[in-house]
Amino acid sequence: MELSLPGKLIKRLSDTGIKSLDQNPLRSLGIIILTVLVLAAVFAPYLAPHDPKQTGIPHQSPSSEHLLGTNDLGQDVFSELIYGTRVSLTIGFLSGIISIVIGVTVGIFAGYFRGWAEELLMGTTDVFLLIPSLPLMIILAAYLNPSMWNIIVVVGLLGWCSTARLVHSRVLQVREMQFIESTRALGYSDIYIIIRHVLVNTKDIIYAKFSLAVASAMLSEASLSFLGLGDPLNISWGEMIHFAFSRGGFANDLWWWYLPPGLMICVTLLAFIMLTMEGRKDSKILELI
Amino acid sequence: MSLAKGRARFFAGKALRYGITLVIILSINFAIPRAMPGDPMINLLGEDAVRVDRQMLDELRAQYGLDRPIQDQYIEYMLGAGRLDFGYSIHKNLKVTELIYDRFFWTLVLIFPSIAIGGLLALVLGAIAGFRQGSKVDRLLTGVSIFMYSCPSFLFAMVIVTIFSFHLGWFPLGNISSGRTQGFAYLLDIGYHLFLPVAILSAFEAAYIFLIVRNSITQIMGEYFIFVAKAKGLSARVIELRHVMRNVLPQFISIMALNFGFMVSGALIIEIVFSLNGMGTLIYDSVMSRDYPVLQGAFVFLTIFVLAANFLADVLYGITDPRIGDSMNTGKMI
Amino acid sequence: MSLLKVRDLSVTFDTLQGPFKAIEGIDLDMEELDTLAIVGESGCGKSVLGHATMRLLDDIAVVRGSVIYRGREVYAMSQKELLEMRGKAISLVPQSPSASFNPVIRIGKQITELIEKAGVAHGREAEERALSYLDYVGFSDPHAIFDSYPHRMSGGMCERALIAMSTSTEPDLIIADEPTKGLDALSRKNILDMLQRMTAGSSLIMITHDLKAAAMCKRVAVMYSGEIVEIGPTRVVLEHPAHQYTRGLIDAQPSKGMKPIPGRHNISHKSEGCRFRNRCELVQSECVRHPLLREIEEGHMVRCHYA
Ligand SMILES: Nc1ncnc2c1ncn2[C@@H]1O[C@H](COP(=O)(O)OP(=O)(O)OP(=O)(O)O)[C@@H](O)[C@H]1O
Ligand SMILES: [Mg+2]
Numbered sequence: 001m002e003l004s005l006p007g008k009l010i011k012r013l014s015d016t017g018i019k020s021l022d023q024n025p026l027r028s029l030g031i032i033i034l035t036v037l038v039l040a041a042v043f044a045p046y047l048a049p050h051d052p053k054q055t056g057i058p059h060q061s062p063s064s065e066h067l068l069g070t071n072d073l074g075q076d077v078f079s080e081l082i083y084g085t086r087v088s089l090t091i092g093f094l095s096g097i098i099s100i101v102i103g104v105t106v107g108i109f110a111g112y113f114r115g116w117a118e119e120l121l122m123g124t125t126d127v128f129l130l131i132p133s134l135p136l137m138i139i140l141a142a143y144l145n146p147s148m149w150n151i152i153v154v155v156g157l158l159g160w161c162s163t164a165r166l167v168h169s170r171v172l173q174v175r176e177m178q179f180i181e182s183t184r185a186l187g188y189s190d191i192y193i194i195i196r197h198v199l200v201n202t203k204d205i206i207y208a209k210f211s212l213a214v215a216s217a218m219l220s221e222a223s224l225s226f227l228g229l230g231d232p233l234n235i236s237w238g239e240m241i242h243f244a245f246s247r248g249g250f251a252n253d254l255w256w257w258y259l260p261p262g263l264m265i266c267v268t269l270l271a272f273i274m275l276t277m278e279g280r281k282d283s284k285i286l287e288l289i
Numbered sequence: 290m291s292l293a294k295g296r297a298r299f300f301a302g303k304a305l306r307y308g309i310t311l312v313i314i315l316s317i318n319f320a321i322p323r324a325m326p327g328d329p330m331i332n333l334l335g336e337d338a339v340r341v342d343r344q345m346l347d348e349l350r351a352q353y354g355l356d357r358p359i360q361d362q363y364i365e366y367m368l369g370a371g372r373l374d375f376g377y378s379i380h381k382n383l384k385v386t387e388l389i390y391d392r393f394f395w396t397l398v399l400i401f402p403s404i405a406i407g408g409l410l411a412l413v414l415g416a417i418a419g420f421r422q423g424s425k426v427d428r429l430l431t432g433v434s435i436f437m438y439s440c441p442s443f444l445f446a447m448v449i450v451t452i453f454s455f456h457l458g459w460f461p462l463g464n465i466s467s468g469r470t471q472g473f474a475y476l477l478d479i480g481y482h483l484f485l486p487v488a489i490l491s492a493f494e495a496a497y498i499f500l501i502v503r504n505s506i507t508q509i510m511g512e513y514f515i516f517v518a519k520a521k522g523l524s525a526r527v528i529e530l531r532h533v534m535r536n537v538l539p540q541f542i543s544i545m546a547l548n549f550g551f552m553v554s555g556a557l558i559i560e561i562v563f564s565l566n567g568m569g570t571l572i573y574d575s576v577m578s579r580d581y582p583v584l585q586g587a588f589v590f591l592t593i594f595v596l597a598a599n600f601l602a603d604v605l606y607g608i609t610d611p612r613i614g615d616s617m618n619t620g621k622m623i
Numbered sequence: 624m625s626l627l628k629v630r631d632l633s634v635t636f637d638t639l640q641g642p643f644k645a646i647e648g649i650d651l652d653m654e655e656l657d658t659l660a661i662v663g664e665s666g667c668g669k670s671v672l673g674h675a676t677m678r679l680l681d682d683i684a685v686v687r688g689s690v691i692y693r694g695r696e697v698y699a700m701s702q703k704e705l706l707e708m709r710g711k712a713i714s715l716v717p718q719s720p721s722a723s724f725n726p727v728i729r730i731g732k733q734i735t736e737l738i739e740k741a742g743v744a745h746g747r748e749a750e751e752r753a754l755s756y757l758d759y760v761g762f763s764d765p766h767a768i769f770d771s772y773p774h775r776m777s778g779g780m781c782e783r784a785l786i787a788m789s790t791s792t793e794p795d796l797i798i799a800d801e802p803t804k805g806l807d808a809l810s811r812k813n814i815l816d817m818l819q820r821m822t823a824g825s826s827l828i829m830i831t832h833d834l835k836a837a838a839m840c841k842r843v844a845v846m847y848s849g850e851i852v853e854i855g856p857t858r859v860v861l862e863h864p865a866h867q868y869t870r871g872l873i874d875a876q877p878s879k880g881m882k883p884i885p886g887r888h889n890i891s892h893k894s895e896g897c898r899f900r901n902r903c904e905l906v907q908s909e910c911v912r913h914p915l916l917r918e919i920e921e922g923h924m925v926r927c928h929y930a
Contacts, residue, residue: 127310132550132595134557135572135588136317142576142584143325143332215439222441223558227576241443245562250447253455262444269439513722520679520717521737521788522709531736532725539727611727611772 030274037268041086048079052235062256069256072247080240081260087236088268091152091221096214098156103163103213104206110164111171112194122168129161134223141229148231155220163209167202174201208276215272222265237261299613303603307596314592318585319366329355336579337379349377375586380578385586388571393590396567398479400556403487407494408545412537414495415502420529422507430499437496442555446489446562453485460485462563486559493555494548501544502537509536539610546602550595624694626795626826627653627676627713632688633849634668634675642685645671646849649688650916653796658827660837660857662872663846669830670718672846673798676828677713678705693795711741714794718801718830720781724773731757731769734788741792756787760817779810786814786821796826803836815839834861834876842922845869848898851916855923865919865930867903897927905929 040047049067056074063069068077110121137154144150174180174197183193199206224230225238228246235243244250244258322332330346331338333353338346353376354362369375375385418427437445454462461482509515510533518528560569568587575583607613629651636643646668653659661669674680676690678697690697692712700708709715717723724733734753739745744752750769757765760783768776768784776784782802789797802818803811815836818829829840837843837857844854845868853866864870871884886902897903900910909928916926 126306127313129547130310130550130592130596130599131314132553132591134550134554135591138572138576139321139581139584139588140325142579142581143321143327219439219441223443223554226441226443226558227561227573229576238441241447245443245447250451253451255451258444258447262441262447265444266436266440270436273435273439513717513719514725516679517715517717517723518725520674520677520709520715521740522706522711523736523740524706527736527740532728535727536725609727612774 024277026274026277030271030277033267033271034275037085037089037271040082041089044082044086048076048082050076050079052076052080052083059252059254061254068260069254071243071249071254071257077240077257077260080235081237081264084235084237084240084261085264087148087231087234088218088221088238088265091148091155091236092214092218092268094152095156095159095217095221096210098152099159099217100163100206100210100213102157103160103209104167104202106160106164107167108171108194108198108202111168111175112190112198118168121164125161125164125168128158129165133158133220137220137224138227138229141224146229146231148234151221151224151229151231155217155224159213159217159220163213166205166209170202170205171198174198177201211272211275215269218265218269218272237264296607296613299607300604303600303607307600311593311596314596315367315370315589316363318589319363322581322585323359323362332581333376335378335380335575335581335583341379370589375589376582378575378580378583380575380580381583385582388583389568389586389590392566392568392571393594395565396553396556396560396569397594399483399486399490399560399565399567400552402483403490403494403556404545404549404552406487407491408498408541410491410495411498411502412541415499415506415537416529416534418499419503419506419510420525420533427503431503434496434499437493438500442489442493442558443562445493446486446559449485449489450562483565486563486565490552490555490559494552497548497551498541498544502541505537505540506533509533512536539606542602542605542609546599546606549598549602553591553595625652626655626657626693627651628689628691629676630689630691632672632675632686632690634671634680635685635687637683637685644849645684646675646846649851651844651851653826653828655795656824656826658822658829658840658842660840660843661828661830661846662832662834662837662843664872665832667846668849669846670800673715673800673828673830676798677709677715679709679715710737710789710794711743711792712794713796713798714789714792714825716782716785716789716797716799716802718804720785721773721776721778723785724781726773729770729772730776730784734769734784734791737788738791743792752791753787756791757784759790759821760784760787761813779806779814782806782814783817786818790821790825794825796828797822798828798830800830801832802829803831803833811836834873837861845872850898850926851924852899852926853924854916855920859920859923865923865925866899866927867905868899871902 052075054075056070056076058070058072058074060070060074068081071077071080106121106125110118110125137158140154140158141151144154180193180197183197188196221230221236222238222241225236226242226245228242230236230239230242232239238261240261241258244254248254249257323329325332330350333355334346334349338349341349350356354365357365373386375389377383378385378388381388414430418424418430421427450462454460515528515532518532523532556567557569557572559565560567561573564570568591572584572587574580575587629649632649632651633647634645636645649672651659661672663669671680671684675684675686676697678686678690678700680686686698692708695704697705697708724730731750731753734756735749738749738752743749754765754769757768762768762780762783768780773781786799786802789799799818799822803814806814811833818827819839827840829836831837838861840857842855843857843860844851845860845866846852847868853860853864853869860869861873864873868884873879874882875884884902885904895913896911897906897914900906903910907929912928914926914928916924918924919930
């Protein structure tokens with residue numbers, strides 16, 4: 001039977017989908033989970049059964065009306081969870097972007113230009129790598145107004161060091177490749193070579209590292225929010241746990257209040273890690289962590 | 290140049306690096322409250338500064354030298370830092386240093402056993418998995434480690450506390466000791482109270498280091514000298530223990546050191562969940578009351594601690610790897 | 624009884640691109656105190672043959688045929704027998720000297736551990752033995768070498784130390800994989816003289832690119848694309864080569880003006896017929912049939928229809 005063009009297209013898409021699922025089941029699973037989460041974040045108002053800010057009877061255990069019960073103000077935990085996806089993913093993505101852009105820039109410039117620029121940039125990276133990041137994030141976040149944007153900046157600005165190191169060592173290898181030398185000899189500008197050759201040859205680790213950078217940004221955000229430094233207007237998963245912890249949910253064993261956001265953090269992080277897995281091997285992530 | 294002399298130079302270079310790092314960190318700490326938005330007075334003294342009377346405020350202002358030029362303030366601050374003086378907590382009515390000394394001890398009591406246990410566990414499990422790459426044990430251990438890696442420490446701790454303290458009632462919560470006993474019984478009591486927190490922290494340390502050790506073993510097993518060792522007819526045991534693990538050691542030490550900061554962060558969070566009286570709870574309280582001097586002091590203390598640990602690790606690394614600091618080092622860069 | 628008998632040995636690697644035949648149909652005989660040189664272009668399977676002889680290939684290699692050492696099948700040995708044989712009965716001088724020593728263990732210790740493992744000597748005595756072998760291979764200060772780490776030694780020094788190590792157990796057979804690789808002319812000569820001295824009491828299989836080095840062996844085997852194409856007494860093979868490839872190798876020597884063999888060594892070219900025919904100037908119609916190794920005179924065998 002002849003398939004129509006859209007039919008063929010769908011068949012082709014599903015074929016490649018099945019093929020990649022077969023060859024790389026973990027990465028495919030990661031993609032599926034993240035797609036679902038992004039959809040949940042985008043369509044939160046349609047998916048959430050209640051307005052997460054609306055108060056009601058507190059401390060209700062899960063029921064068909066409140067799938068994950070209610071918190072101490074009687075707000076629907078399930079709806080809060082869905083809206084929390086927005087906040088957590090946004091912070092993770094944006095912080096991840098900030099840290100990857102800084103890290104890649106530092107790594108490439110240090111590795112490509114060598115000399116004093118390398119000394120300075122990698123020296124700075126080493127200093128930052130030595131500072132325990134959570135205490136420093138805590139201080140910065142404590143001084144700034146508790147807002148989502150401030151958290152994004154703080155987490156992003158302190159998370160780039162490992163990326164810089166990784167990219168730096170890869171650029172050192174790429175630099176040794178024969179064709180880079182010959183391109184330089186041909187008189188191409190450094191910027192051209194960096195964009196056309198160096199970046200191209202480092203992009204695989206940059207993609208993978210971005211995925212892990214988002215994961216680690218989400219973890220930092222969760223820790224800051226858990227400590228009560230989150231944005232009270234945009235409640236993330238970490239902040240839900242903070243409220244459960246500081247307003248008696250944990251002490252009174254109201255598991256439906258703190259466990260679901262916690263599991264969401266785990267699942268999302270796992271999905272980001274799965275994205276970096278290649279084939280049936282897991283060696284990639286081990287090099288990047 | 291002799292090996293010993295090369296080594297000495299290597300260590301001196303390291304010491305210089307750490308010294309510079311320390312100065313940078315202290316400077317960052319000096320700059321933050323002055324650069325952040327808001328009243329620098331409050332940024333330096335904490336939010337409780339608005340409650341104290343004018344006279345005391347003036348005194349403190351003079352002490353911090355806020356009326357003097359910035360370079361004088363910097364010198365004053367550095368001199369204070371040299372004496373480990375980080376000002377005064379109006380909120381707690383105590384000198385920051387005193388406040389920290391007391392708490393820091395208990396954080397160390399939490400961190401050191403966790404690092405030792407976690408590191409040892411990682412080495413053993415990493416070896417088991419690394420030498421049986423692809424086996425069931427390997428996949429199980431790797432899977433668990435990756436899961437731990439993606440699990441926030443506070444969530445893990447909360448679940449453990451719920452199960453073992455709330456439901457089963459096996460372990461106590463909230464204090465470091467029951468405070469009644471003495472001598473050996475006192476130590477046992479502390480061990481009992483710290484069992485769960487140390488176990489959790491060790492598990493986090495082990496999970497991360499495990500991944501590194503396993504990876505490092507894989508890489509070393511592929512080296513040519515391992516093939517040569519096989520050609521010599523050495524048994525698998527000898528190759529694994531003498532030739533592979535001996536090569537893992539330097540990498541293991543340096544990753545343990547790099548992970549120190551992460552362990553400090555983990556310890557802070559876990560103290561809070563278990564409400565143990567350490568730096569974590571101190572920081573938590575100070576965040577709540579915006580007690581900035583304490584936050585800053587805590588940051589500097591923790592950072593110095595991490596720096597010291599890293600310096601020690603660098604020295605150990607230099608001792609375990611003969612290539613370090615050898616001016617006759619022909620090939621490989623370290 | 625001959626020392627080593629290799630029969631119809633072939634090795635196939637299970638690679639991502641599919642199976643790859645590295646060597647095929649190798650027959651070899653070594654007597655006591657025999658010496659054999661194996662020559663051939665890079666990638667023709669010399670090292671694989673050496674490793675297969677000691678059953679050193681990893682799991683992705685499928686080995687067929689048999690290797691019989693003193694009447695015992697190497698591929699039927701227990702793990703224990705195998706470990707005993709390696710380093711004691713058959714010893715390998717590996718190909719990359721600088722990468723062959725463990726970087727964090729002193730040279731002396733690495734030699735001593737082999738001597739002890741082979742049960743030749745123990746403790747102080749083993750150390751003494753290691754020191755004397757370091758002396759034999761020509762180090763002026765054996766104690767310093769004994770105590771030094773590999774990163775302090777040059778490639779040539781590592782090669783010497785490797786030879787000291789491999790000979791220190793007085794093995795029956797030494798397989799030396801390109802012992803002169805990457806050395807200047809003078810050191811090459813030194814190493815060869817020393818190797819000849821050190822292996823006087825053993826059989827030697829020397830893998831090399833260097834026909835001058837091959838000249839110190841009684842026999843020479845020429846390999847091409849995983850097969851032996853010519854084997855015979857060294858004088859005969861080098862002076863009256865019967866295979867066109869051997870002639871090419873001889874002409875390609877620096878002393879003969881480095882005339883290159885036309886065409887490229889296509890290692891994955893495993894089609895029917897003579898594997899050398901796409902590069903052979905004398906190619907004829909028969910060459911599409913795979914030639915067998917046949918004896919053209921006493922002890923001189925060639926894999927060519929027209930030799
Ligand atoms: N572990 C392996 N997996 C796949 N292929 C291999 C492996 N080891 C060797 N080969 C292939 O077998 C062929 C023969 O390799 P071998 O190392 O024996 O060459 P060689 O003759 O020793 O060359 P050289 O003179 O460069 O040392 C090569 O084409 C190589 O690619
Ligand atoms: Mg070879």
